Amino acid sequence: MQKLPLKIGLLGLGTVGSGVVKILQDNQESISIKVGRGVEVVKALVRNPDLPRAVNCDSFTLTTDARDIIDDPEIDIVVEVMGSIEPARSYIIESLKSGKNVVTANKDLLALHGRELLDAAKEAGKDLLFEASVAGGIPIVAALKHSLAGNQIKQLAGIINGTTNYILTAMADQGRDYADVLKEAQDLGYAEADPSSDVDGLDAARKLAILASIAFGSRVTIHDVFTEGISKISKVDLAYARELDCSVKLLALAQEDEERIEVRVHPAFIPNSHPLSSVKGVFNAVYVVGDAVGETMFYGRGAGSLPTGSAVVSDLMQVAHNLETYANGSLNCTCYRQLEIKPVSEFKSAYYVRLNVKDEPRVLASLAHMFAEAGISFASIIQKPKPGQEAEIVLVTHPCQEGQLQQAVEYLKVYSKVLDICNIIRVEGGQSWSGRD
Amino acid sequence: MQKLPLKIGLLGLGTVGSGVVKILQDNQESISIKVGRGVEVVKALVRNPDLPRAVNCDSFTLTTDARDIIDDPEIDIVVEVMGSIEPARSYIIESLKSGKNVVTANKDLLALHGRELLDAAKEAGKDLLFEASVAGGIPIVAALKHSLAGNQIKQLAGIINGTTNYILTAMADQGRDYADVLKEAQDLGYAEADPSSDVDGLDAARKLAILASIAFGSRVTIHDVFTEGISKISKVDLAYARELDCSVKLLALAQEDEERIEVRVHPAFIPNSHPLSSVKGVFNAVYVVGDAVGETMFYGRGAGSLPTGSAVVSDLMQVAHNLETYANGSLNCTCYRQLEIKPVSEFKSAYYVRLNVKDEPRVLASLAHMFAEAGISFASIIQKPKPGQEAEIVLVTHPCQEGQLQQAVEYLKVYSKVLDICNIIRVEGGQSWSGRD
Numbered sequence A, B: 001m002q003k004l005p006l007k008i009g010l011l012g013l014g015t016v017g018s019g020v021v022k023i024l025q026d027n028q029e030s031i032s033i034k035v036g037r038g039v040e041v042v043k044a045l046v047r048n049p050d051l052p053r054a055v056n057c058d059s060f061t062l063t064t065d066a067r068d069i070i071d072d073p074e075i076d077i078v079v080e081v082m083g084s085i086e087p088a089r090s091y092i093i094e095s096l097k098s099g100k101n102v103v104t105a106n107k108d109l110l111a112l113h114g115r116e117l118l119d120a121a122k123e124a125g126k127d128l129l130f131e132a133s134v135a136g137g138i139p140i141v142a143a144l145k146h147s148l149a150g151n152q153i154k155q156l157a158g159i160i161n162g163t164t165n166y167i168l169t170a171m172a173d174q175g176r177d178y179a180d181v182l183k184e185a186q187d188l189g190y191a192e193a194d195p196s197s198d199v200d201g202l203d204a205a206r207k208l209a210i211l212a213s214i215a216f217g218s219r220v221t222i223h224d225v226f227t228e229g230i231s232k233i234s235k236v237d238l239a240y241a242r243e244l245d246c247s248v249k250l251l252a253l254a255q256e257d258e259e260r261i262e263v264r265v266h267p268a269f270i271p272n273s274h275p276l277s278s279v280k281g282v283f284n285a286v287y288v289v290g291d292a293v294g295e296t297m298f299y300g301r302g303a304g305s306l307p308t309g310s311a312v313v314s315d316l317m318q319v320a321h322n323l324e325t326y327a328n329g330s331l332n333c334t335c336y337r338q339l340e341i342k343p344v345s346e347f348k349s350a351y352y353v354r355l356n357v358k359d360e361p362r363v364l365a366s367l368a369h370m371f372a373e374a375g376i377s378f379a380s381i382i383q384k385p386k387p388g389q390e391a392e393i394v395l396v397t398h399p400c401q402e403g404q405l406q407q408a409v410e411y412l413k414v415y416s417k418v419l420d421i422c423n424i425i426r427v428e429g430g431q432s433w434s435g436r437d
Helices: A015-026 A028-035 A088-097 A107-124 A140-147 A162-174 A178-187 A202-216 A235-243 A305-324 A363-373 A402-414 B015-026 B028-035 B088-097 B107-124 B140-147 B162-174 B178-188 B202-216 B235-243 B305-324 B363-373 B402-414
Strands: A006-011 A039-045 A061-063 A077-080 A101-104 A153-159 A246-257 A260-271 A283-290 A294-301 A348-358 A378-385 A390-397 A418-427 B006-011 B039-045 B061-063 B077-080 B101-104 B153-159 B246-257 B260-271 B283-290 B294-301 B348-358 B378-385 B390-397 B418-427
Touching (some): A006 A015, A006 A305, A015 A028, A015 A039, A015 A305, A028 A305, A039 A305, A077 A088, A077 A305, A088 A101, A088 A107, A101 A305, A107 A202, A140 A283, A140 A294, A140 B305, A162 A178, A162 A246, A202 A260, A235 A348, A235 A418, A246 A418, A305 B140, A348 A402, A363 A390, A390 A418, A402 A418, B015 B305, B028 B039, B028 B305, B039 B305, B088 B101, B088 B107, B101 B107, B101 B305, B107 B202, B140 B153, B140 B283, B140 B294, B153 B202, B162 B178, B162 B235, B162 B246, B235 B246, B246 B418, B363 B378, B363 B402, B402 B418
Parallel strands (some): A006 A039, A006 A077, A039 A061, A077 A101, A260 A418, B006 B039, B077 B101
Antiparallel strands (some): A153 A246, A153 A283, A294 B294, A348 A390, A348 A418, A378 A390, B153 B283, B246 B260, B283 B294, B348 B390, B378 B390
16 A cells, blocks of 8 residues: 555534544544555644544644645545534635535535535536435435436435434323423433524425435425424324324425425324334434335434544545546536425325314314315324313324315314314325325 | 447346336436436347347347347446356356446355456456345445445344245234245245245345445355244244244344354344334345444345346446446455354354243243353243143343353253253344444
C-alpha cells in the first residue's frame, strides 16, 4: 500500500462527527484494506477547541475557521456534519467549488436546497453523497438509487423518526399518556427540550422529501409534504388500536399515482400483520414497494453517533472508490422528471373516527347516514358506554378521499347528538393499500 | 441520448431470465434515462427455441448455441441465469475471457467456485456481479459490500429459503404436520418434487456461504457450512414454540468469534421479540449486526421471476455505470483475509429439548443433575402429563457448547426413565445472543 492516505476534513465534531472519527479509528485496518489506502481525518471544524471530546483527537487538528478546511489543497473529502442550513450550505458549495468531494448528513439542507447542492456538485464534477441524511445507519438511499433502480417505485412508507416511535411504542406498551412519555424521553435524551421538530412531524417530512425525490426521480421539497404530528394521540386511541389489531405509527408515506406524487407524514393505524408494525422504540424502517421487487423493508437504527457515522463512512469509501476510478461526480442527482404534487383533498385513506355521542336510540343510524351522504361506508364500529348519558363510538371507514371525510366531519359538527369529535386518525397499510393484496 | 444501446446476452430464459426481459421491457424508458443509454437483450440461449415463452421475445434472437453469445463482439454483458454448475461455470469464465462483463444469479456456482470465478473476473478486468444469487430482490450483497463496508460485521442471521419458511409458517399458523404442508407446497409450486435441497437446508447453506464470504471478507464455501434441515420439526414443537413466545425458523447464521467464522444452517427457536420472527411465508430477511451500525434487517421476496430479475437488472445498471466511467473490474472479490472455520463442537447455543419420560418422582431432579454434570443449566421447564404412566418434558437450556449438549444427550440415552428424546432444537436470538442486549 504505497498510496498516500485519503485526507478528510470534518465540518463539525458533534454526535455524528465523533462517530465518524471513532469508526475510522476502530476499523482503520479493514477500511484501509478495502479502500486500498489509508483514510485519515486531518482537520475538524469546531466552535471551541478547548471543550472535552468524546473521541481521541490527537491525530488531527481542531480549527475554528472553516477556510482552514475548505481551502486546504491537501484535503480530498469534506464531511459536513454540522447541521442546519447556514453556514453548512455555503461551506458545502464552496468545498465543491474548491475541488473537494463532499459527504453530508444534513437532512434539513437537502430537503430544502437539494437541487441547488446537487447542481453545484454536478458543475464541479465532484461527489455529493448523503446516505446519512435519512434513517441513520439504514442504507435506504443506496437501495433506492442503485439496488432498486430497475423498478418503478410504487410506494414508500417509513417510520423515520425515532423519537416519535419511542413515544408511541411506550404509550402502547405501558398504557401511558403522551405528555408523560414525552417528559421521560426528554429526560433520557431521546427527545429535545423543544421537541416540536420531532413530534410535529417536521423531521420525518424532511427525510421523506429526500427519499421521495430519489424513489420517484422527481424533486420533492419539505414544502410539498403534508405534515401532521403525534401530539393529539391519546392512550385511549392506542387502546382502540390494540383492539383493532393495529399499531399506531408516525408514518411517512409517498406514492406515485397517475404521474403525481403524494407525500405525507401523519400518525396512522397500521395492521399488526404489516411489516412496519413490528418496528418498535427508537428503531426506524422504510418499506418500499417496487413493480418488480414487490414488498421490501429496510430496518435499523435511525440515529445515533455510530449508526449515522456508519452511513457517512460508507459514503467516504464510495468517494474513495470513485477517486480510484476517476468517477467522481458521475452519479449525483437522480431526478429525471418533475411530477406534480397531489393536493391533500385527493389523498385517499381509511379513517378511524372516535366520537363522544349522546347515548340515545338512532344516533348510530344517523351517523351512518351522514357518512353515506359523503359517500363513505364503514369497515368496523365499536360502541362503548360511558358514565352519564354518553357513549363513545369508534368508526373505522373504508378508504375514501380526504375531501369526503371533511364533508362528513362538517355534518358531525352540526349534529347535536355528537358531543365531541375526539380524534380522527388515518388507517393505512391494510388490504386496500395498493401495495398489499 | 446518442449512445448505442447496451447489448445483453442471456444464458437461460427460464423464471429469472424471463423476469429480466420483462423488467427491461416494462421499465425501458426510466432505465435508459438512468443508465444514459438503452439496455437491450439481443440474444438468449435456450434449449428449445420452439417452446412457448412467458415473455415477448420478438426483439431478440433465441439460440441453442452458447458460442453465439460468448463469441459475439457486439454483446457487452452476459447474464447467466441457467443455474447449476456446468456448463454455467465454463460459460462465465469464457465470457469474461472474451471481454464481457457478467451478471449471474447462480448461488450453487458461487458457493462452490466463487473464488475461481472472481479471480477470472479480476484477471479479465471485468465485472462479475451476483446480487441475485442470494435472497432474490433483497439487496443484501450491496448492503454488505458497500453500505455497511465501514463496519466489522459481528453477526448475520438470515431466513433465506422461502420454501422452508412457507412450510414452517403454515405449520405454526394452522397447526398442521410437516408432511401435509410440504405436499401442499409442492402442489402450489413453492416446493420442488424433490424438495431435499430446500428442506435439508442446502439451498440456505449455499446462500450463507456467499453472504458470510462478503460479510467477513474471508472465503466460505458450501463445504464449511454445518447444515441441518427442517424435516424433523413436528407440530408439537411449534405448539411449544408458541407457548414459549417463540417462532421456529430455518436460520442461516454466521458470526465471527476470535478470528474464526461460525457458519451454520438449522431450525431454531427465536423469540417473537426478534425482528426475524415476523418474517412469514415465502418472505426472506437478513439480519445483520455491525459494530457501528448496530442491528439492521433487510426484508423482501427471496425468489420469483420479477424479484430476482430486479436484482439482476440492478447489477446490469451497475455494470453500465462502470462502463461509462471505465471502472469495470474495479470491485470484485472483497475477501481480504482467510479465517478458520469454527468446529461444530464449539458452537454455542441454547437448546430446546423435548423428552418423553416415565411419570415417576425424581425424574426431573435426575435430568437436572445430568445436565448439571455437563455444565448446563435450564432457562425454562414445561412438564405435561401424557396418557399412561408417561410425561412430556420440555427443557430450555441456557447457552452452552454443542459438545456439552452432546454429553448431556449421552447421559439421557442411558437413563432408563427417558423413553424417547423426541427432538432437540437450537434456541437463538435471545438476550444471550451477542448482538442483542
